[in-house]
Structures are given as structure tokens and as C-alpha cells.
Amino acid sequence: MSKKAIVLQTTLELITTQGIAATSLSQIIKKSGVANGTVYHHFKNKDEIITELYLMLTQDFGTVVMRNAPEDDLKKQFTVMWLNLFYYFVNNPLAFIFSEQIARSPEIPQTLKDEARQYYNDIQDYFKKGIKAKVFKSYNTLVMEELFFGNVVSLVKIHENETVKLKEKHINQAIEISWRGFLKDDTIL
Template sequence: MSKKAIVLQTTLELITKQGIRATSLSQIIKTSGVANGTLYHHFKNKEEIISELYLMLSQDFGTVVMRNLPEEDTKKQFAIMWQNLFYYFVNNPLAFIFSEQIARSPEIPTSLKNQARQYYKDIEAFFRETIRKKEFKAYDILVMEELFFGNVVSLVKLYENKGGNLKERCINQAIEISWKGFLKKAE
């Protein structure tokens, strides 16, 4: 792992454990084991580390959600998108905590959140296309994305509360409920 990657990983671990404000640059340096000069070679300050981490994880979310989608079937695409995000969060608990506690906090500037939207263009395009094809109701795209995300997050929390013991049937039910909430016509 590169020194830059070590700094980013250490920062992720620290801020998910104790928050952005409680995590100091000196603590990042000490915990990462990276020399001052090396850290400053890659980053000007803590804010730059947080920004890069935020954008990196946003890009991961956007990429993971759209992975391995079939060409045509919208319902299958939706289910795979849903499962992709669910299993990404289950298998990457720090990314899940970051997305829930840090990414949505007021400590992340709106300008950075707006910059990260570029990584969700394919997700946005999916919802726009389903509306255009009159498969989904014509809701605000941002609301649709947030509700999609929120449904996945709710099930990840249930999964965690059950100690990782959640039947596939429950996951499929959650996907079906989420799907039906967006549909223009009932199935």
C-alpha cells in the first residue's frame, strides 16, 4: 500500500471511530506511521485528506452500484444495483459508517458534496431513463436516489443488528418493496 493510501486508510479509521473534529493531523501522522514530510508531500492539510477520502469513497459508491448490470431488464438492473450497494456496505463497514456519519454531516462542505455528484451520473441516468420509459413515477431524481440509498442503509442496519444473520429472502423482500415504491404501475 502506498504512503498516500496508508494516510487515507488511517484517516478513514480514525474519523469513523471518533469524528472529523476529534481527529487531528498529528494523530493521523502518528497512527499512520508516515513521516510529516511524506504526508505534506501528498496533502496540504487535514481538510485536503478528508476531501480526497470523501471523493474516493463517492467514486467507489457510484462505481459499485452500477457494476454488472444486464442490458435490458430494468427490474433486474434495479435488484443488482440494490444488492451491489448492500453487499458493498456489508463487506466494507468503515465505508458504511463513513457514508452514514461523516458524508452526511455538515462538516463536509456543500461544494465538495456537489463535486462528488459526478460519480453518481450513471445512477441518475438509470432513474431518468426509467422515468422516460414510464416505468417509474416522475419523482425528483435526487429524492429517488436518496430513498434508494436509504432503503439499502436500513437493511444494512438490520443485517448488523441480527449479527450478520439475515436470510436472502429478507433481502429480496426489501428489494421488492423498494422497487414497488418507484413503479408507475403496480405489478
């Protein structure tokens, strides 16, 4: 494992537990066992570590949402997308934190934020398709996409909360609630 990889991994762990702002370079250096100068040999500055980490983590974000999602069945596709996103966040806590902090955090440059934004297009396209198919009511697709995304996030937050044990049943309920919100009145559920 290269020194560079060690630094990235260590930073990942620290940010996951403490947040971006609370994570200092000296902490990274101390925890990683890598020398001061070595960090600066591989990264121009602290922000570059964050950025590189961010790119690493969001790289597969675009593909992850649509993975194994059957394009011919809207409901099934919805469920798979929902679960893809949910487990991606559950298994990549940092990606989740980043995704949550992106909007606000001044540490992430706007260009990166915009880049991340594009991954959402797949979700938006999905809703456009659903509306066209007259399965969904013709709501604003940005609103739909954000609510969809927010629903997943809500469940991840429950899952993250150590005091509550989330069962599969609850996840299915959440997906159902999420799905039914978008339906047309006469859609056979």
C-alpha cells in the same frame, strides 16, 4: 507500501471507528508510526488527508452502481443496482460513513459534495427510463432516487448493527418493498 499510503490507510481505519471529527492528527501519527513532519510532507494539512481519502473512496462509486446491471430488464437492473450499492457500502464502511456525513459535515468542501452528487445521476436516469417505460408511476425522480438510496442505507444500518443478524431473505424482502413502491397500479409485479 509508501508512507503516504500508510497515512491514508491509518486515517481510514481511525475515521471508520471514531468519525471524522474525533480523529486527530496525533492519533494518526501515533497509530501509523510515521513522523509528524512526514505527514505534512505529503499533505498540505489535515483536511487534505480527508479530501484525498474521500476522492479515493468515491472514485469508483460512480461505476459501482451500474456494474453488471442489464440495461434491458428494468427489474433485474433494479436488483443489481440495489445490491451493488448495498455491498459497496458494506465492504467500504468509510465510503458509507462519508456518504452519510457528506450532507452535514462542514469538513467536506461543497465542491466535493457537488462532485459526489453527479454519481447519483445514473440512478436518476434509471428512474426516468422506468417512468418513460410506464413501469414506474411518474413520481419526482429526485424523490425516487433518494428513497431508493435511503432504502439501501436502511439495510446497511441494520447490517451494521451488531446485535441483529441480517439474512439474504431479508435483503430480498427489502429490495421487493423498495421496488414495489415505485410501480404503477396495473404493473404486473
